[in-house]
Amino acid sequence: MLRWIVWRDLMLAWRRRADMLSTVFFFVIVVSLFPLGIGPEMQLLRTIAPGVVWVAALLASMLSLGRLFANDYHDGTLEQLLLTPQPLVLVVLGKTLAHWIIAEVPLVLIAPLVGVQFDLSRETLWILFASLLLGTPILSLIGSVGAALTLGLRGGGVLISILVLPLYIPALIFGAGAVEASIMGASAAAHLYLLGAFAIVALLFSPWATAAALRISLE
Amino acid sequence: MLQSGRRTTSILEVSKLGCVRGDRRLFSGLDLSVSPGTFVQVTGPNGSGKTSLLRILCGLLAPAEGQVTWNGANIRSLAEEYYTSVTYLGHRHGVKDELSAIENLRISNALNGVAVSKKRAHEVLGQMGLAGRESLPARLLSEGQRRRVGLARLLVCNTKLWLLDEVLTSLDKGAVALVRSLIENHLAGGGIAIVATHQELELAAGRTKRLELTT
Numbered sequence: 001m002l003r004w005i006v007w008r009d010l011m012l013a014w015r016r017r018a019d020m021l022s023t024v025f026f027f028v029i030v031v032s033l034f035p036l037g038i039g040p041e042m043q044l045l046r047t048i049a050p051g052v053v054w055v056a057a058l059l060a061s062m063l064s065l066g067r068l069f070a071n072d073y074h075d076g077t078l079e080q081l082l083l084t085p086q087p088l089v090l091v092v093l094g095k096t097l098a099h100w101i102i103a104e105v106p107l108v109l110i111a112p113l114v115g116v117q118f119d120l121s122r123e124t125l126w127i128l129f130a131s132l133l134l135g136t137p138i139l140s141l142i143g144s145v146g147a148a149l150t151l152g153l154r155g156g157g158v159l160i161s162i163l164v165l166p167l168y169i170p171a172l173i174f175g176a177g178a179v180e181a182s183i184m185g186a187s188a189a190a191h192l193y194l195l196g197a198f199a200i201v202a203l204l205f206s207p208w209a210t211a212a213a214l215r216i217s218l219e
Numbered sequence: 220m221l222q223s224g225r226r227t228t229s230i231l232e233v234s235k236l237g238c239v240r241g242d243r244r245l246f247s248g249l250d251l252s253v254s255p256g257t258f259v260q261v262t263g264p265n266g267s268g269k270t271s272l273l274r275i276l277c278g279l280l281a282p283a284e285g286q287v288t289w290n291g292a293n294i295r296s297l298a299e300e301y302y303t304s305v306t307y308l309g310h311r312h313g314v315k316d317e318l319s320a321i322e323n324l325r326i327s328n329a330l331n332g333v334a335v336s337k338k339r340a341h342e343v344l345g346q347m348g349l350a351g352r353e354s355l356p357a358r359l360l361s362e363g364q365r366r367r368v369g370l371a372r373l374l375v376c377n378t379k380l381w382l383l384d385e386v387l388t389s390l391d392k393g394a395v396a397l398v399r400s401l402i403e404n405h406l407a408g409g410g411i412a413i414v415a416t417h418q419e420l421e422l423a424a425g426r427t428k429r430l431e432l433t434t
Binding site for chain 1: 326331
């Protein structure tokens with residue numbers, strides 16, 4: 001069942017590739033604006049790199065969250081998903097996984113490339129990749145709760161940012177912290193472990209919260 | 220609840236159901252018992268709570284009071300188990316614009332645990348009058364054709380309870396006749412159909428109950 005939901009969402013995303021690409025372009029452009037604006041001051045760029053890349057990743061994932069349930073809600077397929085003979089948590093998990101693959105994985109893959117603009121060492125770029133790989137599932141998981149809560153509301157886009165961005169702060173701190181540690185020449189392991197732990201906690205709790213929020217939104 | 224004589228056991232029981240939307244009470248104290256092979260036509264003016272009633276019956280909406288039981292168990296506690304016996308078609312089609320008719324049909328059924336082969340899906344869509352348009356993205360279909368794609372699910376699902384909300388909107392005469400025969404077959408097989416509609420749906424066979432909601 002999980003397979004079908006993921007497959008369905010991936011196929012839908014493929015049919016509307018433009019949506020997916022716009023998220024990636026947004027990320028690349030926002031990250032690239034900083035080196036262009038600041039100029040070739042390597043030391044400064046290295047210092048701001050972790051924060052800039054991570055904040056851009058948070059904002060880019062906000063862009064795609066609105067679509068997580070909204071399209072299905074408007075054409076009535078979401079209520080059909082609620083009425084399938086399988087736990088709603090599983091449906092939510094499938095949709096969140098698909099969202100991660102569609103919206104976050106491209107960012108994770110492209111981040112080391114855009115990171116080059118900040119004069120990061122090869123090792124640091126790997127840490128950046130690892131921190132995003134561990135951290136972006138948190139963004140999808142927590143974001144899905146916000147997306148479900150703001151479903152069908154007018155101006156849901158702004159509301160979702162207000163709801164979700166504060167909850168992203170731990171991911172931002174530890175994700176950017178890992179990269180920063182690596183720039184300083186220290187071990188990033190502690191930050192990455194905490195990020196991983198946070199991802200597991202998000203995985204354990206957010207699908208239930210999202211499922212409950214969806215039931216309320218669809219009443 | 221075995222009853223002697225000609226009457227059969229009712230498997231869907233609605234007792235003292237009340238519904239409140241916002242600060243308006245749509246209906247209260249609604250009782251209904253439905254036995255296999257029964258067609259229930261829910262009528263009433265706009266805003267009388269037909270859609271809300273169907274959404275309560277399928278468990279999307281929690282009733283303000285009263286309860287709905289299926290085979291003696293409250294549907295709120297049955298949860299997913301209940302959905303193996305229910306097909307609900309709302310007034311939104313539940314058809315994805317980006318997917319073709321055949322993909323829509325196969326995916327929505329797969330998610331309901333019913334695998335539909337490509338061949339079978341072609342047959343079903345042909346029966347629904349969509350032959351030759353199976354592979355077009357649904358956004359290129361007309362409103363009525365999209366409705367037919369949604370209705371095609373009724374031909375492959377093997378659920379006992381059908382809840383159909385305004386499914387006759389934007390359908391032509393032929394399609395209405397098709398839906399009527401689908402429901403007749405369903406009732407003959409011991410199924411239940413609860414239909415909210417403004418159009419009269421005269422069935423040749425089966426028991427028909429009328430439920431009139433007022434504002």
